[in-house]
Amino acid sequence: MPPYSREAEYKYILGVVHNVLNEVKEFHKYYLQGVKIDYTACTGCLDKLLEDWERDKSYLMTWRDYMDMLKHNAVDRKLKESDEFADIRFICERTSHFEGTFDELVNGLMSCVHDHLYRYCISFQTETKGVEIATVKEYEEDITRYRTDLDTQFNEVADNLNQYGETLTPFYDLVSIGGEHASIMENICHVLIDICGTVKSWIKKDRGYSDRIWQEMQTYMSNRDHFRGEESKTTKQRDAILKKLDQLEKQKTEVIKNCEMHKKEKVKLRKRIEVVEYKLNRLGITVDRKEEAFEKTKEYRSLDNPLTPRKQITYNNTLERLLREIEELDLQVDPTQKHLDTLKKDLKATTHTAYELKVEAATLDNDQHDLRKELPDLNIQLESAREGIATNNKKIKTMEKIRNYIALAGTLRKLHRDEELEKPNSENDDLNEALQIVAQNLGRDWRKVYPKLPFTPPREQWKKHKDIQILDMVAMRCDHTHEEQALKAFEKWLTFNRRGNLRQLIRTLRKTQNVDLAGELEERYMVEERYMVENV
Template identity: 25%
Template sequence: MKHPSEKNKKTATKSNGDDYSEEGTFPDGSPAHSLHPNHIQNGSDSSVNNSPRGRKNRPEHTRRAYIAAADNRRTQSERRPSDKHGRLLGRRPMNPHVRSTRETANQVGHQVKAFKREHLGARSKFDFQACVKCLEDEILPGWGMSPTDDGRSQTGTEKTTGSDVLRDYEQFLKLTLRKETDESIMGSDEYIDLVSLAKRARDFEILVPDCRRRLQSCLDQHARPHLVSLKQMLAVSFPPSSQPLLHTDNEGKDAVLRTVDEYDTVSSEKAATVDQKLEDLSNTYKSYKQTLRPFAEFVRSGDSNTAQMKSCCTGLLEVCRGLENWAEQDDEYPETLMQEMDEKKGEKENLQQELKQAKLDKLEKKEKINRLRKKEAKAAQLYVQYRTSRDRLRDRLGELREKDIMLQERLHTRREELNILKESKAENPEMTPRSQALSESMNKLEASIEKLESERKITRNHIKRVESEVKQANDRAYENKVEMVTFRHQREETEKESKRQEAEIISLRERMARLDELCEKLILVRELKISPEAYRKGLRDMRRHEASKADGTQYLNDACLQAAPALGKKWRKLYFYLPFDPPRTVDKRQRDIILLDTLASRKDLTENEVATKSLEKWRTFHRHGGVLDLTLALRAIHKNGLARKIEDCYAAQLEK
């Protein structure tokens, strides 16, 4: 049989969650000191016998045992890893508030369970009517006392003032020690039960207020202020002015820390539940307290008192269980944050794939736009060429038609002249010189008419050919115009799609930046939960942030962050117009600008970053500055729009 202390020691070691053996032993159960390099199992020690043994001179069985133990043994750094390596190995130090909450809940739970096991268990069943009868008929008459002042049962709210009245269990327990009672009565079960009932009431009246006080103190000092998501500290490390802007479509998807919000809700619900249970416990205990006097009535209503005791114990255990679950959930909260961070990283990887595909699509659309632009230019060039050719052919066709009309008129004239000559010749059929002259004229006219008809035929054929060419040129010009307009519309649609693709790429990048920021927030919350030093530093930063808001420093900081990106290269000019208290000479200001330029060249800072640092330096030297000082300096360098914007944002502070 093991000694209880050894058993408790072993149980405590196991409960700590350590898989190593007890200190001073190896995992195989052998003592650690027996495997020292200079220790020999036959009982001789080389250091005592003045015969040191090296590694090669050790006995074979000792060397084998030492090597086996060294292979199975864990180093001190592995048994107790540091915070950094412990977190990498999956181990981390427990939050002291979680530990305190668990310890308080466990201790109170053990006390309540011990009370229930001793006084409200299956072996603690009493015959209350028999106990009342024994008290009123045998014990109190022997003591010369009465159960009530008038012999009747009093309610719990009425007070008995008689000196011979048994008031409560405390007086009963005192009288059992001072008054003499018959041995036959003292040996009866009813007398023993009465003493047990009095002791139970005494222990219960000590148990409930003490446990309730400890639980309330644990709730107020550890659970409520410290077992929270620490969401309020994120505003200190991530001010709103530094957060990237997102499209409204992605705000609900990416801009929420689901674990933090859920834990805020759960913490509020748990705090409200624990408060309600403690209030119910107080009400039940008050109701129980009203039944303590007189003692006879307390014993007579033993069933209801027992039920109230059980209800109070159940309430205490529920509060303990709620606090323990809360502490356990808070202890698992960093792992939940890591899970959400892994989800965010998975979402970011998906967004990276979408971004890659969007970039490829954008590149394809850009190439398509270039092809369509070339086709459109080619079609426009052909359209201009065919339109010019068509216009030239139309002009030529007009000339030919005018020529045809002219030839037709000349033919008509020649034919009329020929008809006149024929009529004249018909009137003078004789062969006279005049008729010969008419014949010659008629021959000339006929030859001229034949020539004009031949020329007109050629002209009409030319007109037909030119009309065909005009039709072809017109058709080709129309086709090229249609192609040009089609390519233009396709190019414009593709450009619109490319712009939408560009907006999608910007949105994806912003969502990725937002996910990175959310991961940083999750890491910060996790660090605050697992590191007491980081938590204390976060509390100091939050208090400093609240103090800076109270005296207006935070408003000036936000205003400087808002003004710095809009200054650009004009921060040097602004630095000379900013007020300093105590005053700062021009030479010192020039030296400050030189130092800032040197810092910017060494660290490759942008103008916006250098402007931010210049305003930080100004706030360092000008400790009592306000937003008004900044706006006046901005107006002095003709940045009226920026000054007006800052005044609109911090109007309340400027009024103060």
């Protein structure tokens, strides 16, 4: 049955822990704390009892045998009233209480840890999809440390329980080395208290997990706002530069256009100047020729002697015509010269303007170049800001998803349901096959494993030892091998424990230090747990 909520799961786990703590502390307070027993004197008392009963010390295998002997045999009154006799009874009572309580306590606590704490108090690291989130990483490391500590502590409990089991029989040894026996129980109590402390610490960590994620989320939100501000600022700077570049480009285009117009005007002016200069040159040549003709005509007239009236008129008309033509040509020279001067002045002005426009175009081009040099850095800053926004958004989204998983009760139901669906349909077949493998590998050591197997409902420890004795007697009569005995023992376990499964078997193997065999079964049969959970 999946838990109704995360708080309900905490309540259940802490309930189991508090129950274990109360039982352990009560046992420790009554049976161990401040208890002083003279085990040597107790051994002497037991020797006297055995002597009175005419029994060998090997006759008493367990404390139950001793208690049975007390019921059916008389005890000397003086001996019965002695402190040593009371201490032996106290040892039996302590052993009885320990056997009837601690196996179930350890199994219950281990089941709670594996089936609840390990199952539901998780970091959801798989949901990060590679996104680096410090809180999740830190909690996953904490979980790894918690699990390592708990596994180590449970192994220590298992070691102590094994040592404890070895000191139970024969009863004479239980009394003679009772101090060692008490020390083992003391260690088990301390380790169980440490386990409970570790579980409570883990619960406290898990309970504050959502708040820690929220605190880190606020940091990423602040970072995202900062990057958004940087993006806005950089975008404005880049847009201003692009706008300025556009304006400069338009100005440069206009300047280049004007410069080209002035260049064309220069060409036109040069051609016009060439025409006017040619015209002015032709006028000078014509004037010179007319003046030379005028002078020669005057010379011819002075040499022509006698000069007839008709010739006189002809010479006069020719001179008048030449003089008139010279005057007309002179009238053309001044305007032409002025026109030429004007054209040259215009050419100079046009040349100067074209040069200034060329310089202005070059200046505008340099300004554009300087502005363009700023763009790569701004683009890098803009890309960096956008990457920062995207990264922080991704982290925030992932953390929101994890916080939803933590907050929603449906997440626990999905975790439970997904894990149930992951169980193979052939679980019973797998369990039977696994029991065959375990029986082959354990041999005679099945006797150490069987008492540690969990039973539902709980089976008392002395009944488990009785089962072993019966199986041994049957094996002697039927000549069974150790493997066959082990299989019979496992069949009995499944008979008394209808809920027996692979997890319980593997857990018990680990408790009894059969780690390699447990690992082999896990590798072969167990499905790897995954917590790919979606919102319900």
